[in-house]
Amino acid sequence: MEYNEAKDKFISTWGSLGTLWGINKAMAQIQALLFISTKSLTMEEIMEALKISRGNTSMNLRQLIDWGIVTKELVAGERKEYFATEKDVQELARHIAKERSRREIKPVIKVLKEVSSIQPDGTAKTKELIKQTKALHELAESADTILNKMVNKEQNWLSKSLLKLLK
Amino acid sequence: MEYNEAKDKFISTWGSLGTLWGINKAMAQIQALLFISTKSLTMEEIMEALKISRGNTSMNLRQLIDWGIVTKELVAGERKEYFATEKDVQELARHIAKERSRREIKPVIKVLKEVSSIQPDGTAKTKELIKQTKALHELAESADTILNKMVNKEQNWLSKSLLKLLK
DNA sequence: ATAAACTTTCAATAATTATTGAAAGTTTAA
DNA sequence: TTAAACTTTCAATAATTATTGAAAGTTTAT
Numbered sequence: 001m002e003y004n005e006a007k008d009k010f011i012s013t014w015g016s017l018g019t020l021w022g023i024n025k026a027m028a029q030i031q032a033l034l035f036i037s038t039k040s041l042t043m044e045e046i047m048e049a050l051k052i053s054r055g056n057t058s059m060n061l062r063q064l065i066d067w068g069i070v071t072k073e074l075v076a077g078e079r080k081e082y083f084a085t086e087k088d089v090q091e092l093a094r095h096i097a098k099e100r101s102r103r104e105i106k107p108v109i110k111v112l113k114e115v116s117s118i119q120p121d122g123t124a125k126t127k128e129l130i131k132q133t134k135a136l137h138e139l140a141e142s143a144d145t146i147l148n149k150m151v152n153k154e155q156n157w158l159s160k161s162l163l164k165l166l167k
Numbered sequence: 168m169e170y171n172e173a174k175d176k177f178i179s180t181w182g183s184l185g186t187l188w189g190i191n192k193a194m195a196q197i198q199a200l201l202f203i204s205t206k207s208l209t210m211e212e213i214m215e216a217l218k219i220s221r222g223n224t225s226m227n228l229r230q231l232i233d234w235g236i237v238t239k240e241l242v243a244g245e246r247k248e249y250f251a252t253e254k255d256v257q258e259l260a261r262h263i264a265k266e267r268s269r270r271e272i273k274p275v276i277k278v279l280k281e282v283s284s285i286q287p288d289g290t291a292k293t294k295e296l297i298k299q300t301k302a303l304h305e306l307a308e309s310a311d312t313i314l315n316k317m318v319n320k321e322q323n324w325l326s327k328s329l330l331k332l333l334k
Numbered sequence: 335a336t337a338a339a340c341t342t343t344c345a346a347t348a349a350t351t352a353t354t355g356a357a358a359g360t361t362t363a364a
Numbered sequence: 365t366t367a368a369a370c371t372t373t374c375a376a377t378a379a380t381t382a383t384t385g386a387a388a389g390t391t392t393a394t
Contacts, residue, residue, distance in 0.1 A: 129170065139256045220355065226352095
């Protein structure tokens, strides 16, 4: 397998993985492209490399910036903008974990807390609802705590300490 | 908030969470419904409770069974089938983690391994592709190993040991 | 102030994914 | 073997989500 084949394979696999996890294809592919690029890219270069429109590129770059995993670079004397992604995988994982926690896990925890806090009314179904949503609430809080601890740990914590622990 | 409001809130929140993570709404809602039900339900009851069609219910129940989180129960003397979900949250998390690893993480690891194993050709771009996909490969393997260790541990391992460790 | 070089927005359209419902299939009882 | 009671399948359709492209917006240089 030579460079171009490998590159395309990586970008398209990353794109489908994104889709599978609720992230859109273009967004995932732009990030993949930047991740293996040796330099920052302009919007024009991204459009060209992925064969996507200007609008699509612009909107998805914005989302990546919102997620905190892509940054805009301004080159002195150049009017156009350059884009780069976080190159360190640990740092990348940390950003993604942090954002997913904030956007998705936290709101669900809130609902689980509300639902599991309703007044028991003596019926079995209410008792079951409270019991089950309480269990889910506890699990979600644990998972979220772990995720957030990971986010705040020093480099390499995930792969080193935890993997060793789990032997 | 009384029972029905809480129940609807839980089911619909679970449905949107599913959507956000690439699981379809009906599938997530059927699982949610079964999760808080005090008894096994028939297809008819699920259709009625969630206002979805017979075909939709049938297909999504099959998927849930494929995932290993719903089981079909046959009641002696009754022709229709009853469905129940895993009620233990730890067990549920374990099933889901196992399946997601098998279906999604493993195949990506395979591609990352292939891509990161291409022959260096002396160019900077090939070097970068290899370096970055290798880092991703290692991260993905670590994450997958952790997930699978969790899957094989005794009850409560996740919430107790790990949470304590992370204090 | 104007124009060139760029980026953003957003209504229209395309692509994808979910859902329906009715026909076909299966199982059991008589 | 027939029919009733169920479940599954799948082509058609609906709903959702992604993408385009051109107009509007912004910034900088002159």
